[in-house]
Amino acid sequence: MFERTNPASGEKLEPIPEMDDAAVEAALARADATFRQWRTSALDERTALLARLGDLFEAEKERLAEIATREMGKTLKSSIAEVEKCAAAFRHYAKHGPEFLEQSDVVVSKGAARIRWLPLGPVLAVMPWNFPYWQVVRFMAPAIMAGNVGLLKHASITQGVAAALAEMVKKAGGPDGLFQNLAIKSGAVDKVISDDRVVAVTLTGSEGAGSKVAETAGRKLKKVVLELGGSDPFIVMPSADIDEAAKQAVTARIQNTGQSCICGKRMIVHSDVYDEFAAKFFDGMKAVKAGDPMDDGTDMGPLSSFEQRDTVLEQLDRMQKAGATLEFGGEKLDSPGAYLTAGVLTGVPRDADVAKEEVFGPIAMLFRVDDIDEAITLANDIPYGLGSSVWTSDAQEQERFERDIAAGMTAVNQMLSSTPEAPFGGVKLSGHGRELGPWGMHEFMNMKTVLMPG
Template sequence: MAIATINPATGETVKEFTPHDAAETDRRIGEAQAAFEALHHTTFAERAAWMRAAADLVEADADELARILTLEMGKPLAQAKAEALKCAKNMRFYAEHAEGFLADEPLADPSSVGASRAYARYQPLGVVLAVMPWNYPLWQVIRFAAPALMAGNTGVLKHASNVPQAALYLDTVFERGGFPVGSFRALLIGSREVEAVIRDPRVKAVTLTGSEPAGRSVASIAGAEIKKSVMELGGSDPFIVMPSADLEAAAAKAVTARVQNNGQSCIAAKRFLVHSEVYDAFAALFAEKMRALVVGDPTDAATDVGPVATASGRDDLAELVDDAIAKGATVLAGGKAVEGPGWFYEPTLLTDLSDDMRIVLEETFGPVASLYRFESREEALRIANQTTFGLSSAVWTTDAADEEYFVRELEAGAVFINGMTISYPELPFGGIKASGFGRELAAEGIREFCNVKTVWKG
């Protein structure tokens, strides 16, 4: 795949970029290693000042960054700007909290281990490779980079090949904030070059956000090299509506949860499970709101849903929908690609789904929702847990017993009650099963790429 900016709203190739060859890649990893030698000897206060300065730059550049994100992957302009501002918030969060998250943890009673003092200390590992996707070109990177740099690590970034301008911005913003030269370096390389970077002895760990196949490949290489890895992979998140739910609020939030970022989010709700007592009413509301969405130019403020980011992505989405329709699914809204230039797909709602349809078990990465009817919470749980994924989930109920049941039984990294899944700097983020392992954000995220060193003193 060429490293290029291709406008998904038109299909036009805007600009191509020369990939880094092996020598340039080696040089950039060397810069990151040299920066680590300097950075891990700095204080939290110094790193916090640089991180806040970099956050100021991101805020100042937010309008231009929004234009780049919309151009490269098609998200509506307002959502693109919101992504940039969320990044700045995350950077400031770690500037403020990193020292506390990584403070020495003393054993309350060191005499129990025959010591006068015993504690755990968190220390950085070194250069960490980040392999990142195109759907949140800034946020996916910053949620790793901010804690990693605040811990004293440095990073090299293999970004998706269709968001090179976002990658090159990230290549400079930390240095502009004051971090040592080379603290974060973008590698303009293809997927085939990733293995060599993982195996480079200067690279101590790897984090990947992306597809399940990509995660299996990268994790296996990291495992062979005995290097730490964090995997945030796909999701097919359930959105469960119980009889006690506020249906109007649930339907409105269901639409946002499905079509935000043009439906291209690992944590987007994708399967909507509704109790039979309220199914008809909810389905009518959901379908009406999906049909009312405006699909079009993502730079137009009136647009709700822009294009799918790549032609292949839209084709994959269409194949899943067409397979379901051919096998008997009912279309309540949408159901086909939009004719004309660009890679647009109608906001779609399908029901009457059966287990022989691919869409039941595979991830839909675009504005397509699947609607299921259930008779009991036990049946809802069976449907929710039947996929190989376990990223997040949402449950709409005002019944305390139902709430506790789903919190306890759902196989997911998160459960959101009467809301939709959102990642917050304050809360750990990640999945189980084929959705990956490890955690980002909160204290857990900054500790992932640290050596937890036990210190014992007699």
């Protein structure tokens, strides 16, 4: 059974049964049979299904959002926004999917050649709890459009969301077996990956989970896309709009209660504007209201679980023992939920191991640097390379940041976010491969070369 707890109240939610081996086998057989039909389905059929899914997600956004908020604690308004983003992604692939699949001609020395995009088969998605709809849909929508079928292994605490996702595909008229929820725990994943009917795996999660999945898939020579952790730099230079940078820094750090791979976690600020930025950033972080996620006036809900809150508290303790100063925050609320107030650390020793970890909670690290070279060096001095946000009005500085920050994504004068149109992913321990746009769709397709006589 999957035991679930509402992190806002500590209330036990109804447990969800775990699938046994026979049920998993039946799901794999359905996926295999459905792929044999869906792979040759008309593009109009695929786009119509995605469009219906977009409409359904929009129509049922409040119901879907409440499931996520109860299971993992994000504010209801942010859950609704997440479901709306999913609706937009379905519509994006419904509109642009056919052009992503168009064949193209290439010049060869003799005869003629063209490139075709063909589906691979059933793909397993191992997904996390922090954006329980969006993380799945950014795989699901392009997979359906590509002619693949999907199998979802979702996080244990968001099994209600997982069931809702599978239900929505059926409600939209998707064929049985097109997208199935595998209600299994982590220990059962290796067997599914190893099954010959599963052709590839995509995972969003920790580097530890990514390493295990990649190892299993590697033994079977199966394609893997990994979107792993991040400790993104948020760099502020003297030419930046300090008011806007400080405001966006607060939003970046506390969105989803700081439980986002791409939210700014390390604020790296030039010494010329450090004091001004720090004052405004501190004021903004102190004003963050943590509380009932169902209340529209709440800025930040609880962490996803008591275990996750304790992990952040343990990291805070190690940082302070290493010499950092907790300026404020990082406190439990007097409530039954897994709450933690927004906080800021200064003076974090740059060579401390804990300073290079990902803090998955509403705690920021603030650093002072004297020039752009030091900013880039500090930004890159971690094992991760997912995203980054840079604030400058200097074109030469912008070019340096774009070129020299070792990350899969850089946002200029804005906080980083994902969008259906642009590729999403990282480098180093943040993983490999890309999601979204045509690039994400093509990750799980056969780029087939067809040679013909001239």
